[in-house]
Amino acid sequence: MNNASTIARQYLAAWNEADGAARRNHVKQLFTPNARYVDPMMQGSGHEGIETLIAGAQHHFPGHRFELSGVPDGHNDVVRFSWTLRAPDGDSVAHGTDIAVVAGDGRLASVTGFLDKA
Template sequence: MTHIDARDLADRYAAVWNEADPDLRRKAVQDLWAPDGVHVLQPPQEMRAEALRLGFADAALVARGHDELEARVARSYEEFVATGQFTFRAAGDSSAALEDVVTFRWEAVAVESGEAAGGGLEFVTVGEDGRIIRDYQFPAL
């Protein structure tokens, strides 16, 4: 396993969600995640509660492979960044690496105020090539 620079990974991770150019965003997704990489999002509490009410025990949202990951990132970009409401950034000095695991916090920053309006915790496993194999996202408001 090569050395993982957790802060660099966290910064590149946050940057991909802010990328306006679709071609650069696609390249960033391919550079960040392995071809068969998986992104698992724990949805907000209200969405999980509704899924449970409907009889779904697992309300996690999953994107697999570069095409789905790119669509997930593009959707987030369109909803939050392109509207001029938010940008994303790695939060402070919260990143850490241990063998093939990296954790870090990120923030959604309100463009108008410059203040963090939300964020979350990322827990990722990284392959030999330094790209993300599994990505678990825990948003927090």
């Protein structure tokens, strides 16, 4: 998959978007209407469910930012990428890897997150 990096960057941009209206727009553009997100700590589905998860993470980690770690890769309809969550002072507070399935329209149908450090 030649656009794994683009998908990963758009995904992290949605998680970093602090403005609620802009974040909802990111989610609608990035995820299919019935998309599902799951990791060891939370899960949600649909645009509203996923946007609520992102808003909750931002509330729990104010001022923190997700950054891409390494080089995303993919094949067929699957994208894999790693990320780091950084505190406002730059300290790393979490690392993980997400596996996303891309639907035929180019949006994400599902994301499964793995936490390497939390």
